[in-house]
Amino acid sequence: MSDIDLNLLVALDRLLTEASVAGAARRLGLSASAMSRTLARLREATGDPLLVRAGRQMVLTPHAEALRAPARQAVLDARTVLRPSADAFDPAALARTFTIRANDGFVEVLAARLIAASTAAAPQVRLRFAPKPDKTAQHLRDGSIDLEIGVLGEMAPEVRLQALFRDHFVGVVRTGHPLAAEPTISPAHYAALGHVVASRRGRHRGPVDTALAALGLERRIVAVVPSFPAALAVARESDLVTLLPASFCAGGPAGVHAFALPVATAPITISQMWHPRLDADPGHRWLRQVVLSVCRQAFPGADTGAGAGATGNKIMDIS
DSSP states (O other): OTTOOTHHHHHHHHHHHHOSHHHHHHHHTOOHHHHHHHHHHHHHHHTSOOEEEETTEEEEOHHHHHHHHHHHHHHHHHHHHHSOOGGGOOGGGOOOEEEEEOOHHHHHHHHHHHHHHHHHHOTTOEEEEEOOOSOOSHHHHTTSOSEEEEOOTTOOTTOEEEEEEEEOEEEEEETTOGGGGOSOOOHHHHHHSEEEEEOTTSOOOOHHHHHHHTTTOOOEEEEEESSHHHHHHHHHTSSOEEEEEGGGGTTOOTTEEEEOOSSOOOOEEEEEEEOGGGTTOHHHHHHHHHHHHHHHHHSTTOOOTTOTTOSOOOOOSOO
16 A cells, blocks of 8 residues: 555545635645645546636535545544554543534533533543534534534434433523512513524524413514524613523523523433444543533533433424
């Protein structure tokens, strides 16, 4: 194999993933000119242009599209082969970037604790928190993320998961809101108030609306925002009511008051999910243990329910 440079495989994977010379260069820490030379070598090796210009953008050729999945898998397999065995694993010697996909609420509440815990044991590890605009297993399958935090949702059947904690929704208003002084609130009063709803897809109905509808009631929704932090910010500066996971309010956000909902909603189980190819990976197993430990410490009384992978869990991730 003296005539094959396996470093080209990593470069090919990045180019096919980014579909951009500049993007691949950034991910690999190379200059644009060095990446262009690498592309030329890849074109010679594969006998295909791979990336061609279409207007102001570069697009993949059909052959390049066909290579995306096998190139990604080959790189992942190579990394698995070349990593130390579990018996020799030492977090302090681990130099790796882990990409975790989670919603804004989880990142705001727990990211700092995760970073502190991982850095204490593995100072060379970097955690990258990726946005979560959708619910799909594709990012786990193609290796662009290492771990997904949320609920089972529409994940693929092969995805592994472990329950982290059980959550529930609470109502939130600003400090000084007339509702904050009331010991209890009726469903009718709650529904009649103005509401701001968090939904990244612009939807405004959820489990609380189903419970209210059973009583012949409907919330008066005034605004829809794309995230829990945005809903909290609006509620803090207005007389609107919002709905947030109790975990998001665990630290007692300043300027707001949380209260129990006047209708019952099912609990929600928050899990960590990963692709089975990483199941036995020593570094990934260590990461999962760190995440589990941090969540259990943050919510010591939270029940994880009947077990990981249970169906019928309500969705914490805003839809």
